[in-house]
Amino acid sequence: MEVALEVDGITKRYGPSRGVQDITFSVHRGEIVGLLGPNGAGKTTTLRVITGFLPASAGHVRVEGHDLWEEPQEVRRRIGYLPDNPPLYPDMTVYDYLLFMAELHEVPKRRRVSRIDEVAARLQLGDVLGRLVGRLSRGFRQRVGLAQAVLHEPPVLVCDEPTVGLDPAQIVEMRELVRSFGSEHAVLFSSHVLSEVRLLCNQIVIIHKGAVIDRGRPAELSIRQHGGASVWVLRVRGPSAEVAAALRAVAGVRSVRPEGEADGVCTVRVEAAPPEGIGRDDYADRLVDALTPGGWRLRELHLQETSLEDVFLELTASEHHESQGEPAQKEGRP
């Protein structure tokens, strides 16, 4: 796949602590990349540097090979940008506003009207073209913002928190739109909503306190988290302490945690990295085998996939732990 957007070590310093450091990732054509992070992590700053609104303190942004430092106009021509809570002109009609942005985006004169019609049809803005932007609902304003971002058919589309402040139906619509644009453009969008990022993205870049703390495909991030280990949960008819002891003896098991016992059935959580050459299914057999000598019967066994939420909380919690000197609170969450 062709690289459309390349972000190479960008740093933006505001003061001693704010800003972003050494952000690196790339977005290929036809790919949707999610910039995920808690509020205040530096997502908006990163996007503003990429779109050329804020000059970086260091690092490079390249779009289709054009460097933002050397050819800022060439880069801007190739980016469509939907800022957070898009700041549109409230005193213009939707049509006039789109025409204004089409001219600034250098859409050729003979194509302007047809492009506005196309985009309006795709984003279902046809009925509001004559209305004043300031009178539109939040959902429509967001779509007008998206419309101006794609008028000039940019190779790269950058959206800052496109679903914030929308109602559930609008969120679903906006996600569908972002997904549909993903096939034609390289899409980079920011979000603090994990489920959304997992749903839409081919690749996730997790950013926290101004730095990239992890990136990869959603599935990779989950697996990588425990250093290749997986978690199995077993429910066994038998005494919890003895069952746990038997499971601990299996090669590759790192930890076993009894999680309660009721009516003679105990629940045990086993974290283990299967020895090389043994698949996770075969490894489950070994765990079951360990129960046989005790005569305990297996009620249930399942492999627990680490969720992205866990990854995210763990990554950001450990940072929190380091900086605040407080124990990471993981169990306490719902």
Next chain:
Amino acid sequence: MRTSLGKWWVVGRREWQVSFQTPLAYVLLGLWMLVAGFFQVGLLVSPYGGTSDMSQLVDQLVVLVLFLAPFLTMRLLAEERRTGSEELVLTTPISPVQWVLGKYAGAMMVWTVFTLAAGVFPLVTSRLAILDWGSVGAAWLGMWLFGAVGLAVGLFASALTDSQLVAAMVSFAILLLLYLANIVQTSGWVASALSYMTLSDHLTSFTVGTVALNDLIYYLSLIAGFLFLSIRAVDLRRWA
């Protein structure tokens, strides 16, 4: 580049359209005509000898411009910054130069309407007395340029802040200082420097009907200077 030459015009045209969609421009135009009419009547019926001398009207009108220019310009860049709409514009392939010049052009179109509207006074006066239209034209050109300086100062003030009120106050202060620079009575080169800086002193050649080149250059260089500062301010605030 493709259409980059005309982008200041895209911005200016929008500014012009928006100006007359809000009541502010109409209110200002109404007040301008009202006060200017008051001045004109005062000149015509003065007990010390009424005069049909248009230069006196222009001398009075430029004082009004000191108040008018901040109102015409305070919104231009400050509001863009406050609402963040500048972010969407400046991430399109437009340069800060085109952006600032466009804003200025839009405001200048509005100011030109004010200048032309005030042309009703010499027209009415010409029914009562014989006017030297060449002198009137020179005086009007002087007033227009005076306003053009006012708008450049106002635009610069608007680039410094995201508050329209602060922008208006700053531009009024700068304009008043420029207008009254020769109020400081000293001697030697300081006096001549202050006198040279004074906005009103350079108007004289226009109002007496002769357009002096150095006065023209004075106004044009002030305009260019404040536009340059505005462009720098827009550029620099992204680095802040």
